[in-house]
Amino acid sequence: MTTSETTPAQDTGHINALRERMIERLRAVNALCSERVTAAVRAVPRHRFAPDFPLEKVYDATAVLKTKFDSDGRATSSVSATWVQTLMLERADIRPGMRVLEIGSGGYNAALIAEVVGPHGHVTSIDIDSEVVDRARIHLEQTGYADRVEVVVGDAEHGHPDRAPYDRVVVTVAATDLPRAWTDQLVSGGRLVLPLGLRGFQRVYAFTHHGGGLLVGETGDHAGFVPMQGLGAPAPTTVAATDTVVLTTDADPVPAPDRLPEVFAEAAREQYTGVRMGRNEYFGGLQLWLATTLPDFATLSGDAGDLGHATMGVHRTPAMWTGTSLAYLLLPEVSTDPVRWEFLARGHGPEAAELVDLMVGHVRRWDREHRSGPGPRFLTHPDLPDAPRVISTRHTRLLALWDQRGTGRLDWEADPGA
Ligand SMILES: C[S@@+](CC[C@H](N)C(=O)[O-])C[C@H]1O[C@@H](n2cnc3c(N)ncnc32)[C@H](O)[C@@H]1O
The missing domain is CATH 3.30.310 (TATA-Binding Protein)
Known part of the structure; x- marks a missing residue:
């Protein structure tokens, strides 16, 4: 089912124009680079996953469409801003035929992934909140993606072993740790992309699994995802x-x-x-x-x-x-x-x-x-020894590797030297 089959004719041109403007903006800030992800953004009708929001907001690259709140009025679920969704999909380097686990559902991002992996790939999306899962399923059904995305209820702390292993794991909720299951269920050479809050600062990380639970990855942009619930809820x-x-x-x-x-x-x-x-x-x-x-x-x-x-x-x-x-x-x-x-x-x-x-x-x-450098890379493994620059979380340890500007040399020293 396409947008034009379900949207009044007079709106289709307007929606297409809004979507093209959003794509231009995403490309201008390098949040969208590849033909594959661009084609997916063109194909998936984002407004059908957020029917309660005005079209201008739905196709604003920076707008977060908050869909659920807790009793204190804090958002617990949303359709994330498009810039961060496309940025993470680009970092994940998803290819046709891959098997992908999305953590945190909504429908739209899973549909984008389904477009990228194509008919020979598979997408599983897991959410802890059954209402979110029900809504995502309805939107995926209405837009024709139900056969290509399986949405399940569960706490992502355990991943989703039934469909493992995955070529890619894309986490769309703020994590403060890397549960073992995410690496165990990822093929060697697979990628894990997630917003991770370390010592209070949340960034998007893209890790590659080098086998045996060793992940190495770069740090990307600042992000502001809704917090993890369940076993991985932050406990500062x-x-x-x-x-x-x-x-x-x-x-x-x-x-x-x-x-x-x-x-x-x-x-x-x-x-x-x-x-x-x-x-x-x-x-x-x-x-x-x-x-x-x-x-x-x-x-x-x-x-x-x-x-x-x-x-x-x-x-x-x-x-x-x-x-x-x-x-x-x-x-x-x-x-x-x-x-x-x-x-x-x-x-x-x-x-x-x-x-x-x-x-x-x-x-x-x-x-x-380091002011104009790319930021640190991180090496993570649960068995890293105690050392300066090693951050311990409940499930793992992360070593920050700072490349010295211009030298390409890794700076392992702890001494700050003024
Ligand atoms: C930002 S939303 C997901 C957005 C979605 N991927 C999209 O298409 O835009 C984050 C979701 O993570 C879910 N979540 C929070 N903690 C979770 C957990 N432990 N396991 C699985 N899902 C969780 C929330 O219920 C929420 O729906």
């Missing part, structure tokens, strides 16, 4: 510094959590870094650099008024908490014409000077060596 450890400022850490145990409010209230020591940002400059690489290289890393979030300067981004700012001292990074505006912001490290407690120095050194090193 937080410590309050004030009524509105909270430290989030994966230190286990958290050193002297009771001391944090007292230390935070102490007089601050501040040092500007000399590293400035202009309007629309991206500092996501710095967040990951600090998250993977600073000892005692944490994030601080809360009221900008209480923090005294603008925080880095709306949600959280990189921090360090040792149990006696705290340091964190702020980004106050330092000039208005042109507008410029400068990273500022601020510390409290007896080791404030050392922590501030360390943080300033790290920011300067990022500026010199």
Whole structure:
């Protein structure tokens, strides 16, 4: 069944024009590159998977179409923004004939995958929410994809062994870990593409399975997917510094959590870094650099008024908490014409000077060596030994590999060197 068979004739031209405009935009920002994925975007009627939304919104490349909310009004399900869907499909490098597992359903993305894998491939989509599964099935049925996509109810923590192994696993819900099942059910040479939140910063990662549970992959763009539910739901450890400022850490145990409010209230020591940002400059690489290289890393979030300067981004700012001292990074505006912001490290407690120095050194090193680089690659395996730059999650361990700009050399050293 095609769009033209079910949409009044007067709308078809309008829909096609909106879709072509969206495709142009996606191509302009490199979220859509291949002929295969472009053809899929042309073929699948996105509006039929989001009938309650205005067409202009459905075909806006950046709009997230939120379809379900929890009791606090937070979205638990959506048809994701097209830019992130096509970007992830491009990163997944899906080919005709492949078997693909999609984690998190909605229908539209699975239909795109079905177009790419073609009649000899297979798509399984799993969602923890039976209402989402029912709705996805109805939309897939109405658009003619029901035979090519199987939608099942389940907690993706276990993958979906019945149809394994998969050539590709595409996760469309925010993960904070890599459950063993996802790698076990992936062929050697297969790819796992997912939005993964590490130490508070969510990015799209594209991993290749090198066999035996070893994954190696690149870090991509910032993403903001709805959180995982079920066994993989995030369970961050937080410590309050004030009524509105909270430290989030994966230190286990958290050193002297009771001391944090007292230390935070102490007089601050501040040092500007000399590293400035202009309007629309991206500092996501710095967040990951600090998250993977600073000892005692944490994030601080809360009221900008209480923090005294603008925080880095709306949600959280990189921090360090040792149990006696705290340091964190702020980004106050330092000039208005042109507008410029400068990273500022601020510390409290007896080791404030050392922590501030360390943080300033790290920011300067990022500026010199990694500011315009691609960000880290990650190597992951559950048996990686303890080492600097190794992040432990419940199920695995991830080693951040930072290529030094221009040298093509991997920077394994832990020493930040200012
Ligand atoms: C962003 S939506 C998926 C979007 C969809 N792929 C599309 O076509 O746009 C994320 C989905 O993940 C589901 N989800 C959350 N936790 C899950 C889990 N543990 N296992 C399977 N699905 C989960 C939610 O119910 C939600 O429907």
